[in-house]
Every structure is written in structure tokens, then in C-alpha cells.
Amino acid sequence: xxxxxxxxxxxxxxxxxxxxxxxxxxxxxxxxxxxxxxxxxxxxxxxxxxxxxxxxxxxxxxxxxxxxxxxxxxxxxxxxxxxxxxxxxxxxxxxxxxxxxxxxxxxxxxxxxxxxxxxxxxxxxxxxxxxxxxxxxxxxxxxxxxxxxxxxxxxxxxxxxxxxxxxxxxxxxxxxxxxxxxxxxxxxxxxxxxxxxxxxxxxxxxxxxxxxxxxxxxxxxxxxxxxxxxxxxxxxxxxxxxxxxxxxxxxxxxxxxxxxxxxxxxxxxxxxxxxxxxxxxxxxxxxxxxxxxxxxxxxxxxxxxxxxxxxxxxxxxxxxxxxxxxxxxxxxxxxxxxxxxxxxxxxxxxxxxxxxxxxxxxxxxxxxxxxxxxxxxxxxxxxxxxxxxxxxxxxxxxxxxxxxxxxxxxxxxxxxxxxxxxxxxxxxxxxxxxxxxxxxxxxxxxxxxxxxxxxxxxxxxxxxxxxxxxxxxxxxxxxxxxxxxxxxxxxxxxxxxxxxxxxxxxxxxxxxxxxxxxxxxxxxxxxxxxxxxxxxxx
Numbered sequence: 036x037x038x039x040x041x042x043x044x045x046x047x048x049x050x051x052x053x054x055x056x057x058x059x060x061x062x063x064x065x066x067x068x069x070x071x072x073x074x075x076x077x078x079x080x081x082x083x084x085x086x087x088x089x090x091x092x093x094x095x096x097x098x099x100x101x102x103x104x105x106x107x108x109x110x111x112x113x114x115x116x117x118x119x120x121x122x123x124x125x126x127x128x129x130x131x132x133x134x135x136x137x138x139x140x141x142x143x144x145x146x147x148x149x150x151x152x153x154x155x156x157x158x159x160x161x162x163x164x165x166x167x168x169x170x171x172x173x174x175x176x177x178x179x180x181x182x183x184x185x186x187x188x189x190x191x192x193x194x195x196x197x198x199x200x201x202x203x204x205x206x207x208x209x210x211x212x213x214x215x216x217x218x219x220x221x222x223x224x225x226x227x228x229x230x231x232x233x234x235x236x237x238x239x240x241x242x243x244x245x246x247x248x249x250x251x252x253x254x255x256x257x258x259x260x261x262x263x264x265x266x267x268x269x270x271x272x273x274x275x276x277x278x279x280x281x282x283x284x285x286x287x288x289x290x291x292x293x294x295x296x297x298x299x300x301x302x303x304x305x306x307x308x309x310x311x312x313x314x315x316x317x318x319x320x321x322x323x324x325x326x327x328x329x330x331x332x333x334x335x336x337x338x339x340x341x342x343x344x345x346x347x348x349x350x351x352x353x354x355x356x357x358x359x360x361x362x363x364x365x366x367x368x369x370x371x372x373x374x375x376x377x378x379x380x381x382x383x384x385x386x387x388x389x390x391x392x393x394x395x396x397x398x399x400x401x402x403x404x405x406x407x408x409x410x411x412x413x414x415x416x417x418x419x420x421x422x423x424x425x426x427x428x429x430x431x432x433x434x435x436x437x438x439x440x441x442x443x444x445x446x447x448x449x450x451x452x453x454x455x456x457x458x459x460x461x462x463x464x465x466x467x468x469x470x471x472x473x474x475x476x477x478x479x480x481x482x483x484x485x486x487x488x489x490x491x492x493x494x495x496x497x498x499x500x501x502x503x504x505x506x507x508x509x510x511x512x513x514x515x516x517x518x519x520x521x522x523x524x525x526x527x528x529x530x531x532x533x534x535x536x537x538x539x540x541x542x543x544x545x546x547x548x549x550x551x552x553x554x555x556x557x558x559x560x561x562x563x564x565x566x567x568x569x570x571x572x573x
Contacts, residue, residue, distance in 0.1 A: 037366050038083055041438060044358060045076045048445075059404040060211075060351035062121075062452040071448070075441040082437050097431060103195060103204035107188045110208055113447065114184055117454040118177060118218030124404050124453060125221040128460065132467055132502075133495070134172040135160070139475040140482060140494055147318050149265045150306055152222035155179065171468065176220035183224040184216030190231045191422060194238070198426050202436065206422045209355040209442035211407075212414035217450055223408045226264035227415060233257045233271065234383060234419045241379040247282050247291070254278055255295040259302035267412055273389040274382065282378070316490035329398040336395070344403065344410070345394055351407055352414035355442035356421030359435065363424060374427050383423075386416040462568055463506070469572060470505045474498050485534060493534050500527035500552075503559045510562065511569035519562060522555045 049072050051058055052065050061068060122128050134157050137144035144157040159175035168174060187207070195203045207213060215224050236257060240250045258275055261268035275295065283291040310318045335341055349357060363371045374380060390413035399406035425432070478501075482494050504523035507516060529548065533539040539548070 037362075038434075040362055040366070041079060041083070041434060042076065044354065044438060044441070045072050045079070048072050058347065060347050060407075062404075063448045067448060071441070071444055075437050075444070078440075079437040083434055086433055096433070097200055100200045100202060102199040103202075104192055104199065106202075106204050106208075107192055110204075111184060111188060113450070114181065114217045117447075117450040119214060119220075119450070119453045120218075120456045121453040122457065122460045122464075125219065125408055126401070126405065127220075128464055128467065130222070131172050131176075131220060131464065132471065135170070135468065136471050136475070136494065136498055137491070138172070139170075139471060140479060141316060141490070145310055145314075145318065146322070147266070147307060147310065149222045149226070150310065151264045152225055155225065156222065173220055176224075177218040180216055180219045180224045183228045184213075186228045187213070187216060187231055190228075190235055191419075194235060194419070195422065195426050201426065201431050202439065203422055203425045205439050205443050206356060206359075206425050207418055209439055209446060210353045210414050210418045211351040211446055211449065212353060212411060212418070213446065214450060214453070215408060217454075219408075221408055222265065223412075226261055226268060227412075229257065229261040229264050230268070230271075230386075230412070230415055231419075233261065233274075234386065234416060237274075237382045237386075238379045238419070238423070241282070241382050242377070247284060247287060250282055251275075251278055251291050251295055252298060255298045256302065259299045262303060263306055267390075267393060267409070270389040270393045270412075271386060273392070274386050277382070277385045315487040317488050319491035319495065320488075321492055322495070329400055330396055331398040341395075344399065347403060348394060348407060348411045349413075351404075352411035353417045355439060356414075356418045358438075359421050360417070360424065374424055380420065380423065383416045383420045387413050387420070390416065459568070462571060463563070466506055466509060466568070466571055467502065470502050471498070473505070474501050489534055493530070496530050496552075497527060499556065500524075500530060503556065506568075507559060507562065509568050509570045509572055510566045513562065513566050515558070515562065519555070519558055523559070526552050526555060 048061075048068055051061065052068055134144045134153070138157040138160055143161065144153040146153050156172060156175050156179060159179065160170060160172045163174055164170040188204075191204060191207045195201075212227075215221070215227055233254065236253055237250075240246060240253065255275060258268060258271045261271065279288070279291060279295070331341065363374070375384065394410050394413060397410065399410050474497075478494075478497065482490055482497075485493055500523045504520050504527070507520050507523065510516065526548075530552075533545070533548065539545040
């Protein structure tokens with residue numbers, strides 16, 4: 036049964052290749068996956084036969100293994116070689132557009148959902164532009180993504196420093212979540228580093244229950260800072276509550292509660308208060324998840340679609356580590372209990388639960404594969420836990436090496452596929468950058484004349500219509516082209532008037548307008564998808 040368990044991932048991949056609809060988590064072609072599956076099934080069989088006949092000499096094998104640092108170094112070169120450029124994964128062009136638009140209009144982008152992520156990315160764009168680099172947020176996202184990759188690789192190398200030649204770094208490299216560090220353009224890279232800092236901190240200080248002050252105060256500070264990077268870190272409050280219940284001595288519980296609350300508050304509140312009230316412009320209250328949290332509909336919590344989404348994200352982000360840990364729990368109960376009873380390992384389970392809860396409750400508004408990153412933050416604590424267990428083994432688990440390499444190969448195949456660019460998307464982005472520059476020059480003074488509470492909301496809507504008109508005009512001729520351009524002009528006119536005469540102070544009138552504008556925007560998106568760009572203005 037144990038050996039059969041090792042073959043299930045290969046069989047699962049083989050079966051999914053023949054589904055009527057290709058799963059989003061398999062971006063490459065069928066023949067590639069068939070070759071990969073066939074090769075690793077053969078390798079798995081050979082390894083099991085050799086290990087079963089007791090002709091395998093671990094010491095001789097380990098002697099020829101490359102150290103983890105050299106594997107990590109080579110892998111980083113692959114990160115540079117295959118930057119993620121598929122804009123269907125993540126927020127894509129919309130993220131880049133918003134970042135550049137707000138950077139040019141207001142100096143930097145900021146949103147309550149991801150304060151430090153958005154500010155740092157947009158500020159880096161401005162700095163690079165000052166030094167004559169192209170004013171393109173793709174560059175800043177790429178740089179910070181690779182920086183995150185260096186820090187994450189370094190963190191795991193430090194975590195496994197006592198065993199340098201056991202292939203443990205592949206546990207990290209087998210996780211789809213590592214693709215965040217392949218030059219990926221999203222606001223989830225730096226917060227992932229912050230989470231890793233927390234896990235390393237917990238692993239280091241939870242071992243000594245006597246030093247509860249350092250453990251609780253340090254964890255609170257790291258979680259609060261993580262929330263400044265991205266509010267998804269708020270789920271880590273569950274970890275803080277667990278720490279307070281189980282790691283705070285009875286005589287210190289009130290003291291820890293007061294001081295931890297104070298530490299979190301002085302880190303978070305100044306930022307939220309400043310950007311909500313004092314900064315010019317203030318945050319756009321209509322587009323923050325803090326005010327409008329997108330929870331999954333309760334009636335669909337237990338549904339085939341929801342379960343399929345959760346499983347798909349789990350498979351894409353952290354299939355090997357999850358499977359490896361499930362195997363230990365199922366077939367190595369005594370060793371597993373010995374491992375998981377350690378307080379630092381229990382804490383990693385708690386953080387995993389926290390982010391699985393997020394994956395269950397949060398409604399992926401963009402669908403998949405676009406929301407693979409937002410919905411899968413549990414990949415990192417699971418990976419850290421599997422990494423620690425791999426190092427916990429006294430001997431190299433040789434029978435798992437083929438499956439480990441299989442998972443690493445799948446990640447690299449995905450990276451290769453997602454590094455391919457769509458020429459039309461790239462052209463649309465180049466045109467959009469021109470539109471942003473033109474729009475900011477023509478409308479900067481008017482936007483600055485608006486009340487600070489309205490600037491961001493107005494600019495976002497106004498540019499939507501401006502861009503729709505600007506890009507539609509460059510499409511090849513089609514039947515509805517002129518009427519669509521006129522609709523964009525009319526919407527833009529009414530949008531501006533609504534802010535000038537206060538019409539949109541009425542939520543009812545605003546919603547009526549937005550309903551009609553959304554219909555027009557859907558037509559624009561469909562026409563953009565259906566028609567080529569024949570008259571690009573570059």
C-alpha cells in the first residue's frame with residue numbers, strides 16, 4: 036500500500052490529461068505531461084526495486100549529491116531565464132495599469148489592502164524612471180519578485196543549514212508558489228517574504244517556552260508588518276491568539292494581551308488613519324476589500340465548484356509537500372506524532388489552518404488561474420513543514436526522490452509555458468502606457484481640483500472610458516466601432532458631470548450609471564478580444 040501511494044500522483048496527472056476540459060493547473064500540452072509521467076513512473080519503479088533489494092548504498096549516493104546552495108543558485112538562474120509573462124495569471128494588465136496610472140497622477144499607488152506592496156512597487160517605478168529606465172511597472176515588479184526569490188531561497192538554506200546534501204531545497208522548488216518569485220507581476224511577493232520571516236521566527240523561538248515575551252511580542256510585530264504589506268496576513272491573528280492561549284504563562288496573560296494589542300495598534304493604525312483621512316488623495320473606499328470583503332457565498336460553501344477550486348489551488352501551489360506530509364501522517368504515525376508534537380511545528384500547522392480558512396472563505400472574484408496566488412497562501416507554511424520533516428528524517432527518503440523531482444519538473448514546465456508572451460497583450464500594454472501618459476498630462480490639473488476623497492475614484496472611472504475610446508479607435512474596423520466610441524465619450528461626459536454637480540453623491544444614481552457603464556465596458560472587452568489592432572499609436 037505504501038508503494039502504491041507513491042504512484043498515485045503520476046496516475047492522477049495521467050488521468051487529468053484526458054478530462055474533457057483541460058485543468059487550468061496544467062498549462063503545458065498533453066504530450067509533454069505524458070512524457071514526464073512515463074519517465075518518472077519508470078524512475079520510481081527502478082528506485083523502489085533497488086532500495087527493496089538492499090543494494091542501495093545511501094552514503095555513497097549522498098556523497099555525490101550537490102549541496103543545496105548550488106541547487107538554489109542554479110535554480111535562480113532558471114528564474115531569470117523564465118520570467119512569468121502570461122497576463123492571464125494574476126491581475127495582469129489591470130494591475131499594471133492601475134499602478135502606473137496612480138504613480139503618474141499621485142506619485143505612488145496605495146490601497147488599504149496592500150499598503151506597502153503597492154507603495155514600494157510604484158516608488159521603485161518612479162526611481163527607475165528617474166535614472167532613465169522605461170517607466171514601466173513590469174520592471175519594478177520583476178526586480179522585487181527576484182529579490183523576494185533570493186530572500187526565500189536564502190531563508191530555506193538557512194533553515195536547512197545543518198543538512199546541506201539531502202536535496203531538501205527541492206521541497207521548496209517543487210511548490211508552485213515559488214513561481215511568485217519568477218519575475219511575477221503581483222502584490223503578493225513581498226508579503227510572502229514577510230510570512231517566511233514569521234515562520235522562521237516561530238521555528239526559532241517557539242522551541243523555548245520560557246522566552247514567551249520574545250515569542251509573543253516578536254510574532255505580533257511581524258504579523259502587523261505583514262498586514263501592512265497585505266491584509267491577507269490578518270488571518271495570522273489566529274496564530275497570535277493560539278500563541279497567547281498556549282504560550283503565554285497564566286501570570287503574564289493580561290500583560291501579554293495588553294502589550295501585543297498596543298504593538299499591533301501602533302504599527303497599523305497610523306498608516307490606515309493617515310491614508311483614510313489625511314493623505315491627499317485619500318484611499319478609494321469603493322475598491323478596498325477592507326470595507327467590502329468578498330466572502331464566498333454561504334450557500335455555496337459545500338459545493339462541487341468550491342471543492343474543485345480549493346483542490347486545484349492546493350495541487351498547483353503545494354502538491355508534493357501536502358502529499359508528503361499526508362503520507363507521513365498515514366503510514367508513519369509514530370514518527371509523525373514525534374515530529375508534530377514539537378511546539379514550533381504545531382504553530383506551522385496553525386498558520387496553515389489560518390490560510391486554508393482564507394482559501395475557503397474568500398471569493399476568488401477573478402476566477403482561475405487569475406486568483407491562484409491570492410487563494411493559496413497556505414503553500415508556504417505547508418512547504419516549510421514538509422522541508423522540516425525532510426530534514427527530520429535520519430536517512431534520505433530515497434523512495435521519495437523521483438516524486439520530488441517529478442514535482443520540480445512540473446513547476447519548471449509551468450514556468451516555461453507561462454514565460455511565453457502574448458503579442459496582442461504586449462501591444463495592448465504598450466498602447467495602454469501611451470494612453471496613461473496622455474491622460475495624465477491632459478487631466479492632472481482637473482483631478483487635483485477635486486476633493487481629496489473623490490480623486491482616486493474619479494480618475495479610475497474617467498480613465499476607463501478614456502482608455503476604452505483610445506484603444507477602440509485603434510482596432511480594425513468593425514460594425515459597432517463608432518457607436519462604442521461614442522458610448523465611451525458619453526459615459527465620460529456624464530461621469531465628469533456627476534462629480535462636478537454632486538449627482539453621484541446619491542448611491543442610487545451612481546449605481547444606475549455604473550450598471551450602464553459596465554455593459555459598455557463588457558462590449559469593449561469583447562470587441563478587444565475579437566478584433567485585431569490595425570492602427571496602433573505607439
